[in-house]
Amino acid sequence: MPETAGKTLAAFARLREQIDIALEAVLPPADLEPTELHQAMRYSVLAGGKRIRPILAITSYHSSGGKSDKIFRYASALELLHTYSLIHDDLPCMDDDDFRRGKPTLHKQFSEYIAVLAGDALHALAFEVLAESGNCEVVLEVSRAIGTVGMIGGQVRDVQAEGLEVTLADVENIHRRKTAALITASVKIGALLANAPRPQVKLLEQFGERLGLAFQIVDDILDVEGDFETLGKSVGSDDRLAKATYPKVIGLEASKKIAADLIADAKAALEPFSDREVFWQLADYILARQT
Amino acid sequence: MPETAGKTLAAFARLREQIDIALEAVLPPADLEPTELHQAMRYSVLAGGKRIRPILAITSYHSSGGKSDKIFRYASALELLHTYSLIHDDLPCMDDDDFRRGKPTLHKQFSEYIAVLAGDALHALAFEVLAESGNCEVVLEVSRAIGTVGMIGGQVRDVQAEGLEVTLADVENIHRRKTAALITASVKIGALLANAPRPQVKLLEQFGERLGLAFQIVDDILDVEGDFETLGKSVGSDDRLAKATYPKVIGLEASKKIAADLIADAKAALEPFSDREVFWQLADYILARQT
Numbered sequence: 385m386p387e388t389a390g391k392t393l394a395a396f397a398r399l400r401e402q403i404d405i406a407l408e409a410v411l412p413p414a415d416l417e418p419t420e421l422h423q424a425m426r427y428s429v430l431a432g433g434k435r436i437r438p439i440l441a442i443t444s445y446h447s448s449g450g451k452s453d454k455i456f457r458y459a460s461a462l463e464l465l466h467t468y469s470l471i472h473d474d475l476p477c478m479d480d481d482d483f484r485r486g487k488p489t490l491h492k493q494f495s496e497y498i499a500v501l502a503g504d505a506l507h508a509l510a511f512e513v514l515a516e517s518g519n520c521e522v523v524l525e526v527s528r529a530i531g532t533v534g535m536i537g538g539q540v541r542d543v544q545a546e547g548l549e550v551t552l553a554d555v556e557n558i559h560r561r562k563t564a565a566l567i568t569a570s571v572k573i574g575a576l577l578a579n580a581p582r583p584q585v586k587l588l589e590q591f592g593e594r595l596g597l598a599f600q601i602v603d604d605i606l607d608v609e610g611d612f613e614t615l616g617k618s619v620g621s622d623d624r625l626a627k628a629t630y631p632k633v634i635g636l637e638a639s640k641k642i643a644a645d646l647i648a649d650a651k652a653a654l655e656p657f658s659d660r661e662v663f664w665q666l667a668d669y670i671l672a673r674q675t
Numbered sequence: 676m677p678e679t680a681g682k683t684l685a686a687f688a689r690l691r692e693q694i695d696i697a698l699e700a701v702l703p704p705a706d707l708e709p710t711e712l713h714q715a716m717r718y719s720v721l722a723g724g725k726r727i728r729p730i731l732a733i734t735s736y737h738s739s740g741g742k743s744d745k746i747f748r749y750a751s752a753l754e755l756l757h758t759y760s761l762i763h764d765d766l767p768c769m770d771d772d773d774f775r776r777g778k779p780t781l782h783k784q785f786s787e788y789i790a791v792l793a794g795d796a797l798h799a800l801a802f803e804v805l806a807e808s809g810n811c812e813v814v815l816e817v818s819r820a821i822g823t824v825g826m827i828g829g830q831v832r833d834v835q836a837e838g839l840e841v842t843l844a845d846v847e848n849i850h851r852r853k854t855a856a857l858i859t860a861s862v863k864i865g866a867l868l869a870n871a872p873r874p875q876v877k878l879l880e881q882f883g884e885r886l887g888l889a890f891q892i893v894d895d896i897l898d899v900e901g902d903f904e905t906l907g908k909s910v911g912s913d914d915r916l917a918k919a920t921y922p923k924v925i926g927l928e929a930s931k932k933i934a935a936d937l938i939a940d941a942k943a944a945l946e947p948f949s950d951r952e953v954f955w956q957l958a959d960y961i962l963a964r965q966t
Contacts, residue, residue, distance in 0.1 A: 412823055418831040421823055445958055472795060477787035487905040497834055500791065504763060504798065508822040511802045515814035520806045523814055527803035532703055535798045543788055544753035562928050 389406075392665040394442055395438060403438045404430070406456035407463060412515055424494045424502040425509075427468045429486040432616075434675065436599070437462035437570040443666065444574025444588055447659035458517050458577060461510040462570050465530055468506035469539070469566075471499050478543060478627065522573045529569035538562030545628035555628045556597070563603070564596025571595075594650035594666030599670050601643040604629035606674070610638060614675050647671045683956040686836050687730060694729045697747035698754060701804055715785045717798075720758045722776040723907075725966065728753035728861040732955065734957065735879055738950035749772045749808050749868060752801040756821055759797035760830070760857075762790050769834060770903040778905030815862045820860035831851025836919035847888070853942070854894070855887025857965070859902025862886075878948055882958075885941035890961050892934040895920035897965070899927060905966050938962045 394573050407429055407484045412422045438459035445455045474481040474511060476496065483485035485666045488572040491499035514523050528534060545554060575585045597674025608631050630639035647667045654660040689693045697722055720891045729750035735755040736746045765772040765780040767787065770778050782790035787940025805814050819825060836845060862883035866876045897906060899922050913920045921930035938958045 414825075418823070418828055418835065420835070421828065421831045424824075471790055475788075475791065477791060497766075500763055500768060500832070501831055502794075505823050505827045507795065507798055508818050508827065511813060512818035515811045515818060520809045520814065523806035523811065524803060527799050527806060531799040531803060532707075532709070532716075532796050536792050536799065537709055537712065540712045540789070540792055544709065544711070591763050597713060614720045639717065 387625060392662075392669065395662075395667065396397050396666075397533055399442060400435045401434045402456055403442075403463065404459060406438075406439055406460040408458060410460050410464070410509070410542055412509075420498060420504060422491055422492065424498045426672060427487075427493060428471055428484075428490050428502065429506065431487055433467075433485055433559055435463055436670070437567060439515070440567065440570040440592070440595075440666065441574040441577075443662055444571045445578045445630060446490035446574075447552035447657075448575045448578035448580035448588075449660060450574070450578030454517070455574070455577060456650060458522070459570075459574070459625050461513040461526070462514070462566065462573075464506045464510040465526070465566065467544070468503040468510070469530070469535060471503040473539060475499060478539075478554055479621065481618060481621065482531070482605060483612075483617050494523040520663060522576050525569050525576065526566075529565040531607070534562075534569075535659060536563030540567070541626065541651050547626040548628070550628040550633060552630075552633050553648070555630060555633050558628055559597055559600040559630075560593070564593055565597030569598060584657065591663060594646045595652060595667055595670060598643045598646035598650065598667075601630045601639055602673065604637055604644070605636065610674065643671060683953075686953075687957075687960065690733060691726045692729050692752060693727045693747055694733075694754065697729075697751040701748060701755070701800070702750050703800075710791060711785065712793060712796060715781055715789045716796055718778075718784060719762055719793065720755060720777075720797065721780050722778055722909070724754070724758075726754055726778055727961070728757055728858060730732070731858065731861040731883070732865040732868075732887075734953055735862045736869045737865075738948075738953065739869035739871035739875060739879075741853045741869030742866070744847050745808070746819065746865070746868060748804060749813070749859075750865070752804040752817070753800040753864075755797045755804070756857065759794040759801070760793040762797070764830060766790060769830075770912065772909060772912065773817065774903075776906050798963070800804050801853060803875065806870060810837055810868060816864055817857075818861050820856040825852050825856030825860075826854075829856070833919065838917040839919070841919040841924060843921075846921060846924050850888055850891040850921075851884070852893035853884065855884055858887030858890060859883035859911075875948065878944055881944040882941050882954060883908055885937045885944060886961060889934045889937035891939065892921045892930055892937070893962060894963060895922050896927065896930055896934070901965065907966070934962060 411429060414423045414426055416422050441459040441462055442455055457592050460641050470484060470488050474484055475491055482492055515525060518646045538558050541563055567588055572585060573590045591628050607619055610619050612619055650667050651664050654663050702717050702720060707713050732750040732753055733746055736778045736894055758775045761775060762781050764770050765775055766782055829849050831852055840920055859880055860880045863876060866879050898910055900908050903910055940951060941958050942955050945954050
């Protein structure tokens, strides 16, 4: 591994530790009643994870001149939202998955009703934390990203597309909404919370859109090529559910080419941005990741 | 019916019409894709309903000197949240109800996964609409009311208490969280959006807490004494699920007495408030309601 790449990974690992501390503080304690609900929330959120969305928000905040440590708290809301979406996606009426982050899914470990309500609770808690920032534009940005034009709309189309013949445009639409919308919002709100100038917010937004789409294509590829031990979740489940994925529509090699091109485009979007190096490293990390 | 009561009901009916217009405008159009998701959201929200929470917020706003018509839009977010909670509560893994507001429940009419995601979408949309107000204190107030200290915590305890011996303190705790928290927030955010003085917000909050608890006790009573035709939902379902209710714990007559006392206490909280008449009428309406 080249030396810079090693340093970058170490820096991300340190950020991840700080994010985990923030998540621990944001989540209600496990012994607060209803204890089962709070334990369920903590089980899913604190199961580990790459914490990509908070890392993006924090990086964006710092490189836009933001100085407050509260960014860790606000950024943790993005992980609460991501986790809520995974919990609901894993339900028997959707992807019916048994494993997530190397452990039984929440409805397997607790119960289905607790999984629905723990997801709902994380959703509400995320907005509570974001509202603490006093920045309603941030709340607006995130709520749109996870709404029917974004994440939830993408999830519906994802389920609807199972078993159907889909075009590249269809699967791009699903991925942009289901995954890229919240990743874009993550990059953007870091800049908004740091009161970055509008042109800079716009650049970071373009970076986020391309990175977010590439992220999901890499996810599709890992579902074909990855292994259970490293990923912590079932592999081959896209194939089992006949999901709309890039490899299904255009094959593995073409998918890898598109992901690499998108990462190059994402990096190019930040050419005019002086503090671009850390974002470029993040983009390389997302392309090369094995989990 | 006394003349004032008739006038009051007519005034509430007019407000309800305006709220329905606001809800129609806030909801994504039925022909926007994913159409099934948007149709599902509209099916549940536009199925009618008393619109108590928006009525309370709007009344509170107007009597605190608020003048903008945007209050109808912001207040409609409370109905989106209430509807999301009903959709999830009706799911097979929770109350497993087949009818709501005189029509099949959403998972019966569409599918279970659409019911989960339409609930999630209404939840996100509500925060989008509230954030448009630019008032983060309002977002904070509502997110807490529907979180684990409030609505969701109450819903978990409600399911957990099924079939168990419960005390009056238990059922009061469930009702305060499951129902009264969002009703209290509704009254409160109207005042906050009108920039009412803090002591007045406090009075309205006390009114809301008492009214909200009374509201749920009346709901318990109607589940025993009401009929399907008028209520539009199954009656006797509390008994079927062995729910924790006031009638179960202290009997029907004592429940009616407590509801009436709470309504009197709610009205008393607004004694110092010059514009109290309309709230008193709302409180009387909530006690006497048959649906």
